[in-house]
Amino acid sequence: MAAGLRELRNRRRSVTSTRKITKAQELIAASRVIKAQQAARAAIPFTREIIRAVSSVSTHAKSDHPLTVTKAERPRRIALVFFTSDRGMNGAFSSNVIKMTARLARRMRDDNVEVVRYSVGRKGTSYLKFRDMEYAEAWDGSSASPTYADAQRVADRLIQEFMLPCEEGGVDEIHAVYTRMESMLTQAPRARRLLPVEVVEGVREVGEGEVFPIYDFEPDAETVLDELMPLYVRSRVWFYMLQSAASQLAMQQRAMKSATDNATQLIDDLTRVENQLRQAQITQEITEIVGGASALEESSGNE
């Protein structure tokens, strides 16, 4: 009986310390998610201006830029870059992305397309390693607070792959899977085609009576486009990274909150059982003493 009580007490103690950890994680995530959201918001003007410039140049440029051209009617090799987290404790964040990536890869393979994987985030990389899946390159260490330099590294590698002809190991298309931060409550994995660029995407609505401005280009449209396209791809990757970071922290906060709630519930239950057990033990002891005393009395009365 006493052993059961001690076990319960130990368990309650361990749950209590777990709750301290999850509570702390929740608070950390809560403060960092605000920063991540601010960072994501701050990057909006950059992305907006670039998209605007790209759509206006590409409507004017006579020749197509290599990054906007569809390389093959039926792509033979596709690069798949996906953004997971470096650390756990954020619910289904990484597994949602991994699942969507796997689905996408399966569909591509069904179409007889070779899939080349690029992983951003330690969780995605360890998933690939554990299953002995091949990947071209992996980056990590920046999932919760990415910098523009991180985005640039990833984007430049992808551009380089894309510029290579398929026969020399290049890829025909690049797709990205990231998590979009819809709100603090909803974050959903998204798959997007990164390259070739679909120029129609993001074209500003031209209202009635409004003419699309006829730009002068310095030195000429092609050069401007050359400068612009890598910037566009980087800004996309940067956007994906910021969105994923904010989603990751929001999901972490939620996951840690429910873990804390569960721990509280568990502590309550354990305390109740423990008290019951202690009461029962005391009652039994009293019964034993009373029983023992009356037995003594009876035996002394018999003499």
Add this chain to the structure above:
Amino acid sequence: MADDALHVEVVSATGSEWEGEAVQVITRTIDGDIGILPRHAPLLAALVPSATEIVTQDGKREVVAVDGGFISVEDNHVAVIAQYAEVAREISEDVAQRELAAAVKLLEEGDNSEETRRRYNMASAQVKAANKASGQGH
């Protein structure tokens, strides 16, 4: 005159660095220096690392270091878009000089990576911007 002000926005990857009304913007494109006055024709130009000058309506001069990028002018709305941009007032000239020296040294040692070139571009733009800002302060 009030209708003829330029609305200028300098944006970098990490946010909007400067925003406001101005009467003139001077920057350096691949082809050379260019000055933008109100009612400029729509323009899209690629920039080289430089110090972009913005003359505000009260005659003040704002200097912003940009590491390239491009400028877009449309309907009195000027947007300078660069991956890295910094307002000259916030630049420490000493730090910028040191950074420039470090980048030059790396380049001379034959390190021609994207990272080093980026550092060199930004540092040289910062030094130029800091010089311009302090030169007119006296």
